[in-house]
Amino acid sequence: MISVALAAYKGEAYIEEQLRSILPQLSHEDEIVVSDDKPGGETERIVRRVMADDPRVLYMEGPGRGVAANFVNAIRACKGDKIFLCDQDDVWLPDKVRRIMAAFDGGATLVLHNAYVTDKDLNITDYSFFEKRGSKRGFLRNIVKNSYMGCCMAFDRKLLKHILPMPKYIPMHDQWIGLMGEVYGKVVLIDTPLIYYRVHGGNVTGKATTTQQKINWRKYLIKRLFGRILLGR
Numbered sequence: 001m002i003s004v005a006l007a008a009y010k011g012e013a014y015i016e017e018q019l020r021s022i023l024p025q026l027s028h029e030d031e032i033v034v035s036d037d038k039p040g041g042e043t044e045r046i047v048r049r050v051m052a053d054d055p056r057v058l059y060m061e062g063p064g065r066g067v068a069a070n071f072v073n074a075i076r077a078c079k080g081d082k083i084f085l086c087d088q089d090d091v092w093l094p095d096k097v098r099r100i101m102a103a104f105d106g107g108a109t110l111v112l113h114n115a116y117v118t119d120k121d122l123n124i125t126d127y128s129f130f131e132k133r134g135s136k137r138g139f140l141r142n143i144v145k146n147s148y149m150g151c152c153m154a155f156d157r158k159l160l161k162h163i164l165p166m167p168k169y170i171p172m173h174d175q176w177i178g179l180m181g182e183v184y185g186k187v188v189l190i191d192t193p194l195i196y197y198r199v200h201g202g203n204v205t206g207k208a209t210t211t212q213q214k215i216n217w218r219k220y221l222i223k224r225l226f227g228r229i230l231l232g233r
Helices: 017-024 040-054 067-077 096-105 127-133 139-144 159-164 173-182 209-229
Strands: 001-007 031-038 059-063 080-088 110-117 124-125 153-157 187-198
Touching: 001 017, 001 067, 001 096, 017 031, 017 040, 017 096, 031 040, 031 173, 040 059, 059 067, 067 080, 067 139, 067 173, 080 096, 080 159, 096 110, 096 153, 096 187, 110 127, 124 127, 127 187, 139 173, 153 159, 153 173, 159 173, 173 187, 173 209
Parallel strands: 001 031, 001 080, 031 059, 110 187
Antiparallel strands: 080 153, 110 124, 110 153
């Protein structure tokens, strides 16, 4: 069973297009869990309308504590053996699920795939996010320069015991999950772009940060990583 964990916040502009790109790739027993950090608005209305047509879409209220906590909320509700992370404003290409599941069948614990970078109208502005980012495997390398982008990730459920509980103040949920995959599993990178990664100025993730923020985050990340790995806490 596949679970798609989708964290939403004011996602009404693109979320239906995203859901419609995912559903044809799922089996009847799979699910999309939408955690909405601003319930009661247009995003909820759209998701519930899609739910009325397809019961594989599940809606829940988010915790209202930011992106990382919202993803954790969705992940905790997932029932599947394989968990795909999903942003509200991208579009999955038709072969995404098949390619990722083939990587799992080959022994992967966590999969990271490439993406086309696009503008708000899905015009491609960069043909390889991997090349743009310099994406590579490696634990230490991904502490210094993170390759793990949640919308391009999926992982085996057995990683949850290492991922959760996620550190309270960590801003980069995808980096934490990727690093747990590096330590406790087999990471596979798929060089083929499998989504349109839409950059439109209103993205909740992927926003610019200052050098000092990056330094502070990595200090906190390193402390929590070694606390989890060495001390199990």
